[in-house]
Amino acid sequence: MKIKSFLAKPFANYIYKQIKKGMATAVADQEQIFQQLIKNGGKTVFGKDHQFDTIKTPADFAKLVPIRDYEAFTPYINKIKEGKHNILWKGQPIYFAKTSGTTSGVKYIPITKDSIPNHINTARNALLCYMVETGNTKFADGKLIFLSGSPTLERVGGIPTGRLSGIVNHHVPKYLRSNQLPSYETNCIEDWEEKLEKIVDETINENMTLISGIPPWVQMYFDKLQEKSGKKISELFPNFSVMVQGGVNYEPYKAKLIESIGKPIDTIELFPASEGFFAFQDSQKEKGMLLNTNSGIFYEFIPVNTLGNEQPTRLTLKDVVVGENYALIISSNAGLWAYNIGDTVKFVSTNPYRIIVSGRIKHFISAFGEHVIVEEAEAAILAATAATGVRINEFTVAPYVAADKGKSYHEWFIEFEDLPLNMEAFAQAIDDALRTKNVYYDDLIKGNILQVLKITPIQKDGFKQYMKSVGKLGGQNKVPKLSNDRTIASALTALKYV
Structure with a gap:
């Protein structure tokens, strides 16, 4: 056993125990996060505009803070771009995650010092849960790849700005840097086809053990590898044992991906977004992803059939039921308040709280x-x-x-x-x-x-x-x-x- 996989075991067990405890305290954790958010948010421009000092309960919050999408947040975002402090959260964001909106054009989503651990630790926790459940730690000793956006950051209003995956790339732990592919230079290439060629060149002869990305782009990577080598992916990378995926439903892509690999393989599903990392697959045996209930995000759930109402029904975690289609609404320590992220979810379990992503509100x-x-x-x-x-x-x-x-x-x-x-x-x-x-x-x-x-x-x-x-x-x-x-x-x- 090599050193990284050896050291991963006790840490994985420690984190796994914390996650198991959190499953039992999810509702209480949500209530505590709500109170913390309102307390901190009360000192901001947004909090003063919405009378946070009078809010005691989620019901109060629902009366005073309407559901918003990005367009309704732009006046506050613009103030942050102007260099103003304490607008949506204390101080200023440490990053803007730049993303393309369906109707908004480019969106600038704040990431704060308090919210960045949510983005960094959740993917780690998914891998650690997998290690504990399966006993597979060997992948930690091989080469790991995440097919992501460029880590190159620009500045908007003095704030470092880029794609979320590029921002996260700057926070990869030092002990994993030697495992990470592709190179930083290759990751910075903006043109996808040119970048893919370089990625293939850098990885085709390596000991790839974990590959991560959105399924259609992973398939393109596999296609290019097969085109160059004439081999199945499992022949090229015999120690490849884990595929991490998210962003779209895996099932429509599964058959072709497995055919390209040449054998069944363990997969870990994630539910990340620029607005937060909401859920992750914590078990290979259970359906759905575990909702991230103790990571700086307070959730509300709107039954989709009430979404168009003037006063849509806004439920908290304790009120949800299995099988109902909900619009996911978040408030967070990134300074997002009653924010409609545009995704719909269904609970497949409430003990613990596991979800599937059922679609997009606008799709x-x-x-x-x-x-x-x-x-x-x-x-x-x-x-x-x-x-x-x-x-x-x-x-x-x-x-x-x-x-x-x-x-x-x-x-x-x-x-x-x-x-x-x-x-x-x-x-x-x-x-x-x-x-x-x-x-x-x-x-x-x-x-x-x-x-x-x-x-x-x-x-x-x-x-x-x-x-x-x-x-x-x-x-x-x-x-x-x-x-x-x-x-x-x-x-x-x-x-x-x-």
Whole structure:
């Protein structure tokens, strides 16, 4: 046993015991965090604007602090950029995490001295839980890679600013620096395709034991490795034993990733965002990710069916139930208050509190009143691929509204690994599965308002070409699975399979 894996064992056991204790005190921890946040926030401009000195309970907070998205926070963010202190949190942020918003353009999310441990320690805790449960510590002695954004930081209002993954790269512990790939110079390359070539060159002959990243970009890395070597990933990296992933649902990418690797492999799912690191997979045996209930973040949960109300229902952790679809709302020691992060979650357990990410609030289709969400679309295509053996690489869905004659339908743009022998049958399989998941869609099909969905097959690497064309190739960028308009659909039509 080598020194790093040897030393990891006692530390892993210590942290694991702390996490297990936290499972039992989650509600109490949330209540304590709420009080701490209100106390500290009361000294800020935001706190004074919202009468924090009168807030005693989450119910008081809900009355005085409305749900906000990034656009509503921009006046406060602008004051921070002007160099002002104590705006959203004490002092000034130590970083801005720069991220692309769906409607906001570029967003600048504050990260403070108090909130940075949440981003750094959560991924570590996921790995330590894995070590304790499985006994696998050997990966700590090999080479580790995270396919991330550039660590190069600019300054906005005097505050270091960059992609979250690049910021976190600056906080990798010294004892792991010698294990980390790619090199800092390669990580700084902005062009994804050039960067990927360099990453392959730097890693193809190394003892890679852990690989981490968003599944579609990990697949691109694997494809390039196989192209250069002619070998499966497990042949290239025989000690590769753990894949860490997050950002999108793993299941649609799983079959092809496992095929590329050449054998089943342990995976650890994470739920990070620029606004906070919310959950992590703490067990290979249980479904879902453990909610980070004692890490400087106070959570509220809005049942999705009340989200459009003038006064939506705002629940705290003690009130949630298994199976309900909730919009995730956070207040944190980064200075975010009743902030709608745009993701929806479902609890798969309340003892302990484990969640799955069920979709994005803005990523849905309801052009005809069906309100299909990402979770339903992914479940439908997984059911169809499982039943037919068809393999896909990527997909997105948009509504097609018939202008004159004919009926409207959902158009599925799919990049196949191999085209189905019977495209109509495959479309019918997805349609049937979606009808079982969504009663409104089923009613629209039964009522002859919609016709069965249609598939537009996209050429090989078509989604890659699309993401490149909009400047979102690689890093932490993801293809939206559902749209309520034809913006993405119009671009993909030019990339259809001929």
